[in-house]
Amino acid sequence: MQTTTEKREIVKRLQAKVDALQGLGRPADVISRTGFAPFESAFPDRIFPVGTVHEFLSDESSHAACTNGFIAGLASTFLNKDGICLWIGRNRKVFPPGLKHFGITPSNVIFVDLHKQNDLLWAIEEALKCDALTSVVGEIRDLGFTESRRLQLAVEKSGVTGFIHCHKPKAKGSSACTTRWRVTPGMSFTPGGLPGIGHAVWDVELLKVRNGKPGSWRIGWIGNRFMTVDDRRLPDTLEELQVG
Amino acid sequence: MARYASLYFPYLLTDYVSRKQSEYRGQAFVMAVSERGRMIVKAVSPPANKKGIFPGMVVADCKAIFPDLIVLKTDPQRTKKLLTALAEWCIGYTPFVALDLPDGLILDTSGCTHLWGGEQRYLENISARLNAYGYDVRTAIADTIGTAWAMARFGCEPVVKSGRERQALSGLPPSALRLEENVLGRLKKLGLLTISSFFDMPDSALRRRFGPALPHRIRQALGSEVEMIQPVRPVEPYQQRLPSLEPVCSADGIAIALQELLQQLCKRFESEGVGLRSGIFKAYRIDGDVQKIEIGTKLASCNVSHLFRLFEHKIGTFEPELGFELFVLEASKVDQVSNEQGAMWNASAENDVKVAELLDRLAAKMRPDCIRRYLPAEHYWPERSVQEAISLGDKPVTSWRTDIARPVHLLMKPEIIEVAFVLPDYPPIFFLHKGEKHEVVNADGPERIEQEWWIEEGKFRDYYSVEDAHGSRFWLFRLGPYDENPKWFLHGFFA
Numbered sequence: 001m002q003t004t005t006e007k008r009e010i011v012k013r014l015q016a017k018v019d020a021l022q023g024l025g026r027p028a029d030v031i032s033r034t035g036f037a038p039f040e041s042a043f044p045d046r047i048f049p050v051g052t053v054h055e056f057l058s059d060e061s062s063h064a065a066c067t068n069g070f071i072a073g074l075a076s077t078f079l080n081k082d083g084i085c086l087w088i089g090r091n092r093k094v095f096p097p098g099l100k101h102f103g104i105t106p107s108n109v110i111f112v113d114l115h116k117q118n119d120l121l122w123a124i125e126e127a128l129k130c131d132a133l134t135s136v137v138g139e140i141r142d143l144g145f146t147e148s149r150r151l152q153l154a155v156e157k158s159g160v161t162g163f164i165h166c167h168k169p170k171a172k173g174s175s176a177c178t179t180r181w182r183v184t185p186g187m188s189f190t191p192g193g194l195p196g197i198g199h200a201v202w203d204v205e206l207l208k209v210r211n212g213k214p215g216s217w218r219i220g221w222i223g224n225r226f227m228t229v230d231d232r233r234l235p236d237t238l239e240e241l242q243v244g
Numbered sequence: 245m246a247r248y249a250s251l252y253f254p255y256l257l258t259d260y261v262s263r264k265q266s267e268y269r270g271q272a273f274v275m276a277v278s279e280r281g282r283m284i285v286k287a288v289s290p291p292a293n294k295k296g297i298f299p300g301m302v303v304a305d306c307k308a309i310f311p312d313l314i315v316l317k318t319d320p321q322r323t324k325k326l327l328t329a330l331a332e333w334c335i336g337y338t339p340f341v342a343l344d345l346p347d348g349l350i351l352d353t354s355g356c357t358h359l360w361g362g363e364q365r366y367l368e369n370i371s372a373r374l375n376a377y378g379y380d381v382r383t384a385i386a387d388t389i390g391t392a393w394a395m396a397r398f399g400c401e402p403v404v405k406s407g408r409e410r411q412a413l414s415g416l417p418p419s420a421l422r423l424e425e426n427v428l429g430r431l432k433k434l435g436l437l438t439i440s441s442f443f444d445m446p447d448s449a450l451r452r453r454f455g456p457a458l459p460h461r462i463r464q465a466l467g468s469e470v471e472m473i474q475p476v477r478p479v480e481p482y483q484q485r486l487p488s489l490e491p492v493c494s495a496d497g498i499a500i501a502l503q504e505l506l507q508q509l510c511k512r513f514e515s516e517g518v519g520l521r522s523g524i525f526k527a528y529r530i531d532g533d534v535q536k537i538e539i540g541t542k543l544a545s546c547n548v549s550h551l552f553r554l555f556e557h558k559i560g561t562f563e564p565e566l567g568f569e570l571f572v573l574e575a576s577k578v579d580q581v582s583n584e585q586g587a588m589w590n591a592s593a594e595n596d597v598k599v600a601e602l603l604d605r606l607a608a609k610m611r612p613d614c615i616r617r618y619l620p621a622e623h624y625w626p627e628r629s630v631q632e633a634i635s636l637g638d639k640p641v642t643s644w645r646t647d648i649a650r651p652v653h654l655l656m657k658p659e660i661i662e663v664a665f666v667l668p669d670y671p672p673i674f675f676l677h678k679g680e681k682h683e684v685v686n687a688d689g690p691e692r693i694e695q696e697w698w699i700e701e702g703k704f705r706d707y708y709s710v711e712d713a714h715g716s717r718f719w720l721f722r723l724g725p726y727d728e729n730p731k732w733f734l735h736g737f738f739a
Contacts, residue, residue, distance in 0.1 A: 065737030101649070102739070111615070111616045111617065112606060119610055132595035133602075187685070188715065188717065197687070200717070
């Protein structure tokens with residue numbers, strides 16, 4: 001006779017398998033999971049899904065920068081240090097040294113600059129099929145349902161995590177991506193109310209998540225990890241700053 | 245054992261003229277150049293030759309022998325141009341073709357003739373095609389260049405078997421040894437009218453009487469001294485050729501040829517431990533047109549299916565029309581395939597190969613320059629603070645700086661903004677960008693970055709990081725000092 005805890009363990013494992021089959025991605029490694037603490041409650045089983053496609057929307061240039069910063073933060077949270085990331089986009093503005101702040105080694109990022117929408121989608125799909133990569137960031141204008149389905153099918157085979165950043169999309173139709181986010185800037189956070197610009201803070205909205213519950217948070221990138229700014233423990237952060 | 249063919253064009257220039265201008269066909273005409281105030285005959289047509297006119301004669305003398313002679317002017321460089329064109333045409337028969345001025349070509353036929361069914365058939369094929377173009381050509385194959393040269397001009401035995409050079413040469417006149425006029429004159433004076441009459445004389449005796457050229461030429465003709473020739477096209481060390489008996493006009497046919505060539509080349513790569521970095525696939529069309537497609541790889545590769553996929557996108561650009569008769573695959577750049585590359589990103593070697601193959605596919609489909617990777621450069625000036633990595637294996641020499649804040653987005657070209665400020669050297673109170681007003685709430689700076697005068701002249705920039713009322717964070721700079729009515733620019737966006 002198995003005990004209740006054992007049974008629960010088995011159910012949990014089976015659920016993870018079912019989720020993977022449903023295209024919800026496999027769970028991130030246990031070690032890195034803590035990095036997603038602020039918004040993990042939104043995901044099924046409180047686990048941030050990797051090996052799937054996440055969609056981001058942005059409308060303004062400054063919002064696009066915040067979204068890319070947030071993507072870089074997410075990617076670095078589950079990337080191991082030497083993972084290779086492909087950054088595919090049009091009119092690329094990303095400044096490699098700026099990524100370092102979000103924990104990504106800029107020399108491990110390969111940028112692919114293309115112009116046509118079809119070329120971009122082809123390149124993103126090819127990249128998502130390559131299981132030697134850890135993540136692929138694609139900056140495009142619009143992502144239709146058919147295209148998102150193709151991308152989702154590609155990652156289900158390879159296990160690569162895709163971040164698709166739609167900047168100034170014409171239509172916001174449905175997509176086959178596991179999540180859809182919108183990141184807008186929030187007033188930066190300086191511990192103790194010091195003058196000047198502090199840590200990056202974003203208003204993160206999780207508009208859609210499969211099998212989870214959408215939500216919104218005010219999140220800061222403080223000391224190389226995500227932190228909820230509202231219920232921050234100020235003394236800790238200050239200490240961290242003094243050490244850093 | 246090397247085998248050489250010598251092609252001899254007795255009427256090279258005049259054949260060319262008759263071919264291009266039909267009115268001269270079958271006419272007695274000469275081609276002359278003016279030299280030291282006289283017109284000297286450089287080439288004669290076969291009918292003119294029959295009248296007793298030879299190259300080197302003065303035109304006035306020829307006119308005296310044969311008053312109806314047509315005289316055309318020519319250019320001394322023309323022979324060389326024409327021979328070079330013919331040599332390039334001959335590349336269809338062997339990759340190694342050299343000019344043999346003034347009237348011939350040397351082909352290194354080693355390993356080529358069996359494709360035409362033997363040396364005799366090889367020579368017949370060349371002669372038949374050149375004759376069809378209107379060139380009179382005489383050919384011979386031998387172990388040495390000297391013997392082939394002699395047999396093409398003086399002999400009656402087109403194919404000299406290995407080791408039979410001595411017998412083949414012995415009956416020929418001394419001029420078959422490519423000697424200078426004065427040496428020939430002296431030999432004639434002494435009654436040495438065939439090569440056999442001085443073949444067995446000791447080298448030292450010949451050298452004393454006729455100079456060093458004679459024994460040197462004998463040794464070259466017999467193969468005891470190596471003779472070097474300069475090919476018109478340097479031979480690619482990694483090259484595979486595939487002649488086709490029937491012209492190939494379909495994409496499928498080309499793909500099969502490519503697959504075949506890749507397999508041969510990759511087999512050789514594997515045995516030598518190298519891989520392809522850049523390759524050219526050339527197709528020679530029946531009418532002489534040469535078409536090519538090129539590919540490059542990020543990591544040396546000897547994977548047939550991967551290389552084939554890179555070429556595959558471009559097969560459609562071929563225009564076969566009547567069909568291709570020869571396919572050549574060249575590896576213009578090869579690299580050692582080493583397992584050390586596994587250390588590239590501390591990832592496994594297998595992953596590196598996969599990523600490199602993905603990038604090759606992207607580069608082959610799009611443009612090769614669309615893929616970039618950056619390394620830190622030791623400059624403060626933002627545009628110069630990164631440099632492009634040349635190869636995938638490049639690692640940063642210096643570490644990425646984290647002590648100074650840099651934006652996530654940097655505009656390629658700073659955008660001009662209008663600002664309002666109260667105090668000098670203070671950040672602005674608000675700024676206008678693209679008609680939108682941004683109120684500055686928080687700011688950091690200035691961070692002054694000087695232009696590096698040894699690279700470029702220019703004013704310094706004072707950078708400010710500012711945050712507007714919505715929390716958007718910008719990177720602004722003022723160009724030049726405060727009191728010179730400076731311009732302000734928006735250069736980047738912080739996350």
